[in-house]
Amino acid sequence: MPSIPCGAFQSLLMGGSKYIPVRCSAYAAAAAVAAFVPRRRLHFRVHLRSPHFRGPLYNNLPFCQRSYRACNHSSVPVTASNAVKVARPDDETIVAKRIAYLKTKIKEVGIDDAACKPGTSPPLICPKCGGGSSMEKTLFVLIHEDGDLATWQCFRGECGWEGEVQAYKDVKAGFAKKDEDMNAKHYRVITEKSLQLEPVGEKVIAYFAERMISEETLRRNAIKQCKYGDQIAIAFPYRRNGTLVSCKYRYFSKKFWQEARTERIFYGLDDIKQLSEVIIVEGEIDKLSMEEAGYRNCVSVPDGAPAQVSKEPPAAAGEASRIILATDADGPGQALAEELARRLGKERCLRVKWPEKDATEVCKDANEVLMLYGPDALKKVIENSELYPIRGLFQFSDFFHEVDAYYHQSHGFELGVSTGWRALDELYNVMPGELTIITGVPNSGKSEWIDALLCNINKNYKWRFALCSMENKVREHARKLLEKHIGKPFFNVRYGGSTERMTVQELEQGKKWLNDTFHLIRCEDDCLPSINWVLRLAKAAVLRYGVRGLVIDPYNELDHQRSPNQTETEYVSQMLTMIKRFAQHYSCHVWFVAHPRQLQNWTGGPPNMYDISGSAHFINKCDNGIVIHRNRDAKVGPLDCVQVCVRKVRNKVVGTIGEAFLSYNRISGEYEDIDVRDITMRITTGR
Numbered sequence: 001m002p003s004i005p006c007g008a009f010q011s012l013l014m015g016g017s018k019y020i021p022v023r024c025s026a027y028a029a030a031a032a033v034a035a036f037v038p039r040r041r042l043h044f045r046v047h048l049r050s051p052h053f054r055g056p057l058y059n060n061l062p063f064c065q066r067s068y069r070a071c072n073h074s075s076v077p078v079t080a081s082n083a084v085k086v087a088r089p090d091d092e093t094i095v096a097k098r099i100a101y102l103k104t105k106i107k108e109v110g111i112d113d114a115a116c117k118p119g120t121s122p123p124l125i126c127p128k129c130g131g132g133s134s135m136e137k138t139l140f141v142l143i144h145e146d147g148d149l150a151t152w153q154c155f156r157g158e159c160g161w162e163g164e165v166q167a168y169k170d171v172k173a174g175f176a177k178k179d180e181d182m183n184a185k186h187y188r189v190i191t192e193k194s195l196q197l198e199p200v201g202e203k204v205i206a207y208f209a210e211r212m213i214s215e216e217t218l219r220r221n222a223i224k225q226c227k228y229g230d231q232i233a234i235a236f237p238y239r240r241n242g243t244l245v246s247c248k249y250r251y252f253s254k255k256f257w258q259e260a261r262t263e264r265i266f267y268g269l270d271d272i273k274q275l276s277e278v279i280i281v282e283g284e285i286d287k288l289s290m291e292e293a294g295y296r297n298c299v300s301v302p303d304g305a306p307a308q309v310s311k312e313p314p315a316a317a318g319e320a321s322r323i324i325l326a327t328d329a330d331g332p333g334q335a336l337a338e339e340l341a342r343r344l345g346k347e348r349c350l351r352v353k354w355p356e357k358d359a360t361e362v363c364k365d366a367n368e369v370l371m372l373y374g375p376d377a378l379k380k381v382i383e384n385s386e387l388y389p390i391r392g393l394f395q396f397s398d399f400f401h402e403v404d405a406y407y408h409q410s411h412g413f414e415l416g417v418s419t420g421w422r423a424l425d426e427l428y429n430v431m432p433g434e435l436t437i438i439t440g441v442p443n444s445g446k447s448e449w450i451d452a453l454l455c456n457i458n459k460n461y462k463w464r465f466a467l468c469s470m471e472n473k474v475r476e477h478a479r480k481l482l483e484k485h486i487g488k489p490f491f492n493v494r495y496g497g498s499t500e501r502m503t504v505q506e507l508e509q510g511k512k513w514l515n516d517t518f519h520l521i522r523c524e525d526d527c528l529p530s531i532n533w534v535l536r537l538a539k540a541a542v543l544r545y546g547v548r549g550l551v552i553d554p555y556n557e558l559d560h561q562r563s564p565n566q567t568e569t570e571y572v573s574q575m576l577t578m579i580k581r582f583a584q585h586y587s588c589h590v591w592f593v594a595h596p597r598q599l600q601n602w603t604g605g606p607p608n609m610y611d612i613s614g615s616a617h618f619i620n621k622c623d624n625g626i627v628i629h630r631n632r633d634a635k636v637g638p639l640d641c642v643q644v645c646v647r648k649v650r651n652k653v654v655g656t657i658g659e660a661f662l663s664y665n666r667i668s669g670e671y672e673d674i675d676v677r678d679i680t681m682r683i684t685t686g687r
C-alpha cells in the first residue's frame with residue numbers, strides 16, 4: 001500500500017513559523033504592553049535581558065500571557081535591578097530628549113504620537129491599513145522607557161506593517177518578514193511540560209460535546225488545555241512521529257494563536273502515515289469531526305485557508321492514490337482546495353460536496369455537517385466525494401444532463417429541423433452545430449436553393465441567419481429573398497411573365513422581415529475576407545442576434561493565403577476544423593458552398609463531392625454533403641426539375657444518403673415538392 005511520508009505535506013505549508021521580535025529593554029515595559037496587547041497576538045517573542053531572571057520558560061508562551069504571568073507569579077520579584085536597564089537620574093534629560101526624538105519619528109510615519117506613552121502600548125488604528133473595514137485598532141506601538149527604541153506592529157493579518165526607530169538613527173520601517181525567511185534551525189524545542197499543557201477539564205469537554213466531538217476523540221488526539229489567568233484555552237498539539245512540534249490554541253471564542261518559532265506542519269500527520277487515502281480539512285475541529293464520522297486518516301492545514309502555500313514544489317507529496325479535499329465551502333476554502341490539488345496532483349484528488357444547510361446556504365465545513373446532520377451524513381459526504389475536475393478531461397456523467405435533454409428532446413432541435421420539403425424529410429434535416437458542404441456545377445442553383453431553404457426554416461422555426469455571400473450584391477440578394485418570401489417577382493420584367501410584381505406594401509413588410517431574419521457579413525473594401533474574419537463576425541451575430549445558421553458562399557471568394565510550407569489540403573483541413581468548431585461551440589449550422597474543379601469530359605450529370613476543388617477534406621470533414629443539380633437539356637427531362645443529391649450524412653438522426661427532386665419556380669425562386677410519378681412521367685415524356 002503506498003504511503004504518504006509525513007513530510008509530504010510539509011512542503012505545502014506556508015513555511016516556517018511567524019514571530020515578531022520585540023526588543024524590550026525594560027521588563028516593566030514588557031509587562032505594561034502585555035496588559036494591552038490582545039491575547040490572540042501570539043507571535044511576540046520577548047528578549048528578557050535580565051541575567052538574573054529565573055522564572056519559568058515564559059518566553060515560550062505567547063507574549064501577552066507570558067508577561068501577564070510573569071507579573072503575577074514569577075518566582076523572582078520584578079525589581080529595577082533585575083528588570084534590565086533603567087535610566088539613572090542624571091540620564092533623565094537625555095532619555096527625555098530621546099523619547100521626544102522617537103515621538104517625532106513615529107509621527108513622521110503617520111503614527112499618532114500623542115497617544116503613545118513610553119512603556120505602554122495602547123491599541124491604535126494603523127495608518128497603513130486604517131484597521132480594515134471595521135477600523136479595528138490593531139497597531140501596537142511601544143516607546144521604550146529608556147528612549148533607546150520605539151517599535152510598532154500592526155496585527156491585522158492583511159497588513160502586518162511593522163517598524164522601529166532607534167534614537168538618533170534613521171527610521172527603519174517595513175512589512176513583517178515572510179515566514180519562509182525563517183530558518184528551521186530557529187525552531188524551538190517544546191514539550192507539553194514547557195507549554196504547561198493540562199488534561200482537558202469539564203469546560204473543554206462540554207465545549208467539544210456541543211460540537212459533537214466525544215471525549216474519546218479528544219483523548220486519542222491528545223487535546224489539552226492551558227490556563228491564562230481565569231481564561232481557558234484549548235490546546236491542539238501538533239506532532240510528527242510522536243514528537244511535539246508545535247501547538248495551536250484557541251479560546252472558546254474564535255481566537256487562535258500558535259506557538260511562536262515552531263514549525264508549521266499539518267495537524268494529525270501521524271494519522272496518515274502509510275495510508276493510501278487521506279482527507280485534508282481546514283481546521284483542527286474539522287479533523288476531530290472526521291474522526292467522529294469514522295475517518296482517522298485526516299489532516300488539517302495548520303493555518304486555515306492560507307493566502308498562499310509554500311513556494312517549494314511538493315516533491316515529497318506522497319504516494320497516496322486518493323486525497324479527498326474537504327476544505328471549507330467558502331471562497332478561501334475553495335481556493336485552498338484548488339491550490340492543494342494543483343500541488344498534490346489533481347489526478348489523485350477528490351473534492352467533497354457540502355450538503356445544503358437551508359434554501360440559500362450550504363454547510364461550511366465538516367463540523368457543521370456533524371453538528372447539523374450527524375456522523376453518518378458526514379460519512380456520506382466523504383463517500384460521495386467527486387473526482388477533482390481536470391480541465392479538458394471528462395466523464396460521460398459530466399454530460400448526463402445533456403444526454404437526458406437529448407433523449408427527451410427538451411431543446412427542440414435534437415432531431416434537426418425540416419428543410420420544409422417533404423421529399424427531403426428522410427434524407428436531410430438541419431441540425432444545429434453541423435457543417436453542410438454544398439456543391440454543384442456553376443449555375444446549378446446552389447445559392448438559390450440555400451436561400452429557399454433559409455426562408456423555409458425561418459417560416460417554420462423562426463431561425464435567423466448570418467449571410468456571408470460574397471458573390472451577391474446586397475440589393476440583388478434582397479430581391480431574391482423577398483421574391484421567395486412574398487412569392488411574387490420583384491419586377492414586372494421578362495422572368496416574371498404575367499405575374500404581378502410585389503406591391504410597395506408587400507415590399508415594406510418584406511424589408512422588415514429581411515432585416516429581422518438576416519444579418520450580413522460583408523467585406524466593404526476590395527480585399528477578400530479571411531475565414532477568421534468571417535467566423536469572428538458570425539460569432540458576434542450569434543451573440544448579438546441569436547442567429548442559428550451561417551452561410552458562407554462560396555469558398556473561392558475567401559482569402560486563402562496560407563504559409564508557404566502548408567499545402568492546400570492542409571489548409572482546407574485546418575479551415576474546415578475552424579468552421580466546425582465554430583458551429584459546434586455556438587450551436588450554429590454552417591452551410592459552406594464550394595465549387596467543383598473544372599470537370600473534364602463532363603456529361604451533364606451531377607458532380608461528385610470528391611470533385612470539389614482544393615481537397616478531399618471537403619467531403620471527409622463535413623457532416624453533410626449535398627450536390628445541387630439541374631437538368632439543362634429539355635430532351636432529357638423537365639428544365640425546372642432540381643435534383644438534390646444528399647451524398648453524405650454523418651449523423652443518422654438527421655437523414656441518410658439519397659436523392660430528392662424539387663421543382664423550381666423561376667418567377668419567385670421558390671422550390672416545391674413534386675410528385676415522383678409526375679417527375680418520372682415528365683422525364684419519360686420530355687415535358
Ligand SMILES: Nc1ncnc2c1ncn2[C@@H]1O[C@H](COP(=O)(O)OP(=O)(O)OP(=O)(O)O)[C@@H](O)[C@H]1O
Nearest residue numbers: 441442443444445446447448449630639640642664
Ligand atoms: N432549376 C433551375 N431552373 C432554371 N433556372 C435556375 C434553376 N436553378 C437556378 N436557376 C437560375 O440559375 C441562376 C444561378 O443560380 P445560383 O446563383 O443559385 O447558382 P449557383 O449554383 O449558386 O451558381 P454559381 O456556381 O455561379 O455560384 C439564377 O439565375 C437562378 O435563377
